[in-house]
Amino acid sequence: MNFIRIGVQGVSGLALLLAAAVSFGCSSQPKGQLSSAPSGSVANLMKQRGLSEADVSAALQTYTPTGKKDEYYTFASGGHGGNLIVIGVPSMRILKYVGVFTPEPWQGYGYGDQSNEVLGGGKRFGKTMTWGDMHHPALSETGGEYDGKFLFVNDKANARIAVIDLHDFVTKQIVTSQLIQSDHGATFVTPNTEYVVESSQYPAPLGGSYAPIEEYKDKYRGAVIFWKFDRDKGRIDPERSFAMELPPYMQDLSDAGKLASEGWVFINSFNTEMSYGGTLEGNPPMESGASQNDMDYLHIIDLVNAERVSKEDGKTKTIAGMKVIPLGVANEEGLLHLVGEPKSPHGVDITPDGKELVVSGKLDTHATIYSWEKLKGLIDSKKYEGKDTYGVPILPFKDSIRGQIEIGLGPLHTQFDDKGNAYTSVFIESTVAKWSVKDLKLIGKQKVHYNVGHIVAAEGDTVSPDGGYLIAMNKWAIDRFAKVGPLLPQNFQLIGIDNDEMQLLYDMPLPLGEPHYAQMIKADKLDPIDIYKPAGMDVVTDEHSEFAVKAKEERIERKPDGVHVYMTAVRSHFTPDIIRVKKGETVHLHITNVEQAHDATHGFTIGSYNVHSSLEPGKHVDVTFVADKEGTFPFYCTEFCSALHLEMAGYFLVEPG
């Protein structure tokens, strides 16, 4: 991998030219078929393709030749596509979509017993959800640094959290609690991934029961769930997780304190007006009802003491199976404080040193910088400016901030670099603003296309950001790409941030899904496996399957619970390749890809039975179904695995019952 950082300054055309001479004089490049001869000179190519010098520079900073690897992975949520998007930086090529909340047949995700069990973990009120609205991915951390081991992500629509293991890029677990009916402040992890934070967005009676909307203030509530992560097991442990009741404001984004502020969790909010719409019933719509107050509330939670309290007898009540600290207890124990934040904020972002919090109000033109030292002092000295409707103490705004900086119209989200700078997306004016954290001075702005939501910088929300690259996650593309009908891709724009002046490097269309948030991690922090070994791995339990099949041990057995087919796949045949059952019999397929060669993946399908599996090298899959249709059904390998892949087929014969 090429880790050399590009940090030279801009040069004139002539310098560009002269420098090229030196380079070509001494450069030795590979010859032969692979590299081939250049098909055009720089000048001709620039003229023919209408490229500027800046375009040439951008092209050479992003183009990644065959066989060379990208420097960073960016993990982006897939929005209401429900799948995780893995992007290589700087090439901005999408390396993989990982099935998470939405079944995905290419991966066989949601098409076999193992993955169906994962998706089943996300049932709401007993019903399996077939999609999700993925918002905020969080890489597991050690000491406030990404460790490259796990990734968590939420489903806003159905208040769910998924755990993806980065050793094989497979979703291992989905958890949910009916305590809350939606989430947005999720997922965010504590500096050592002890907890995965999930806070609700739209208030509802805790547990999801019905209550008239007119009783909003009395019966509707927000909540934050602290999901306990068991790193050894690589799974969330619901039994050791707990929650805290929150006022019925609309809690928005969260962040976990780090270093100076470790042990604390911050959640901002909007709609402290507690508006709930009702336009056909004479009420204002939420968009105006929720925008009356000049200030909303930042929530400050003492997680260390909350965890202690959650274990004390009588301090919690259990709702929908989740241990909850009631607001009253939170107030008595001093676990929750509020402080004003400018109108309709979106995001609270902790500085790398953990000493300051940056909050931007969508309807305010500033970024507000809170001092953790001041906030902590106010909390310790119980210096309140009052309490809210629910008895939660409110810290005085003016005494809690270091200052504010004028950013522009619609500031949203802030990331950091390695030189003490912050970058804030500015939605309404479609720019990224660069400013100095120390001086609270605006350094420059980069135009983006268009309506930038979140941004992500290289390791930009860790204790040691890298600088170098930033991606503007633009919600609209409009005129950027060849037309594909009324539903447009989004536009991820890669921006070079090592020089004073930001440089737009690449426009990347998002072909599927609507990412909200992303994290960018150094590629060498990940070490994914190439194959599953020994052959016969259950990739959800990460253990060797009791049903794993070895070559020569293939067989078909009839048992009280149905027909068990122990099958192997290897280039280029399945064994057995003829399966005879009677209509009405339950069929248990146990299929092992016995190959151990890198990339030797097979697929398996039975036509018209909606059965499909992806069998990576060494992977074992179980598929259970009822042979409810008599007939003659071909099965075959759905992967172009060899020159004879079309011959890798057989027949599933269902005789009349």
Added chain:
Amino acid sequence: MNFIRIGVQGVSGLALLLAAAVSFGCSSQPKGQLSSAPSGSVANLMKQRGLSEADVSAALQTYTPTGKKDEYYTFASGGHGGNLIVIGVPSMRILKYVGVFTPEPWQGYGYGDQSNEVLGGGKRFGKTMTWGDMHHPALSETGGEYDGKFLFVNDKANARIAVIDLHDFVTKQIVTSQLIQSDHGATFVTPNTEYVVESSQYPAPLGGSYAPIEEYKDKYRGAVIFWKFDRDKGRIDPERSFAMELPPYMQDLSDAGKLASEGWVFINSFNTEMSYGGTLEGNPPMESGASQNDMDYLHIIDLVNAERVSKEDGKTKTIAGMKVIPLGVANEEGLLHLVGEPKSPHGVDITPDGKELVVSGKLDTHATIYSWEKLKGLIDSKKYEGKDTYGVPILPFKDSIRGQIEIGLGPLHTQFDDKGNAYTSVFIESTVAKWSVKDLKLIGKQKVHYNVGHIVAAEGDTVSPDGGYLIAMNKWAIDRFAKVGPLLPQNFQLIGIDNDEMQLLYDMPLPLGEPHYAQMIKADKLDPIDIYKPAGMDVVTDEHSEFAVKAKEERIERKPDGVHVYMTAVRSHFTPDIIRVKKGETVHLHITNVEQAHDATHGFTIGSYNVHSSLEPGKHVDVTFVADKEGTFPFYCTEFCSALHLEMAGYFLVEPG
């Protein structure tokens, strides 16, 4: 769009350098934020990122600056992902995944009444399939040229055909016939898209009934369906479609004759041995059983006369609702002929002038070039070398070919350029071979990475190929990209083909799905719409919906069939924003996005109810479901549509019944 073709020859580093001088001396490029200053000289960037001269040339031939459009669209099948992939060339950026056989929530495809009806059209034996194995896309043609209006694609696993309208990139129709149980020679269109060809792959009793595998030769059959396309309606008309019974060989790929051979259809095949496996029962696996004969059979079908016969009384029988010409009738009427083709062929490709057919055998090292004039002469003079088991006349191989050319190990698929050259993918040696059709001389080979399946050249299977670009669709990537676990992306490699020596330009990972085949069309042949107008369009019928809702006419009505909610979406609220129903009531949502601004898409979801829609500008969606869970369920806009998109929300209140 930049349509200037890059055709200059390779140049030395010095020439590259000098040419650059001229260029920079006279070049004027945009200034300011957008273009920004170059962040490094060519020389520094080459050194820092390890780029060769060939890499620089490739980068500048593919990099497409912000706002500039791609020159071509490539439409690739999504394999067992079940969705269509739209790729821009030369940038190789994926512009869109279009939901076809697999539900896709970002597009709301399969999450509302309209799109569920489309997917319902693809039911097999009464059951809805939730995925597909997409193999061969076919753009609609006029006079043998792509016309950019429609695209067809098949699902091999469930023998289905989908129709995608390129005016909005939406799947409008899925058809299937239980006559056959799988397909592979699909989809291919006649030169004016009168018919969409779908031929079966794995033989089975026609209609899908059960028959013992031991009766394979007597009871199992192949078939080819000619789906009639109604261009005015933009839909396939099953009533005017018909099929022809074929011997139980495994029919593989098809192609429709053009110009000289228009009116004829060609289908190659393997397993003329009629092997059917049975390894646990003492039979050889199909991979060896199907590879015994040195020759398999190319099927030659007289479509013009087949259409005539299909309309004559008593000449057809109806199976599974499909009008079928039995083999016997086909033989009597001289509608079907066979001719030998080298061992286990994969693909028959007609030359642009329609005068010759190219067939490559996977287990043969040659490409075989058949002369249509010779074949037609043999058919007219009834010069047969015999008949097969089923009475189908066999034309003499040696008298039907012009010649053969030695290609290499595992030749698969052939495309053409604008200079009389052919390009053949060579699977086992991982190369693309370029050869002269006229001289049958090998011109050169390009190494690819790895295991190339199909290839696609710019308009490479039309009557007038463009040349310029070719994509090698490599099945394995192995070491090309940053690791993403055992399931790897495939590798699409863009190759420049305007010079004698092919030039590798770009490696593109396929993040989702396993494409088999693709077509590349000039971008200016398509003219997709930006918005649906007037607001209230049903995008499946392409008509204004009877349930379309206008601003100020929003309402909730109770009718005998349930609660009808007439709702509008506009930045940044839904009207109504409170919906009150009783448990057990059937809910009919009628939602219109009344916006007419480009890219102003909204989404709609009700948490825990698995309800989701994508509402592009002007689109209308109906969603019908039963309120079977009492409780308090937030609904909201899933698209980041405005600064106040989080406030675009409401409540779905389900009171106890």
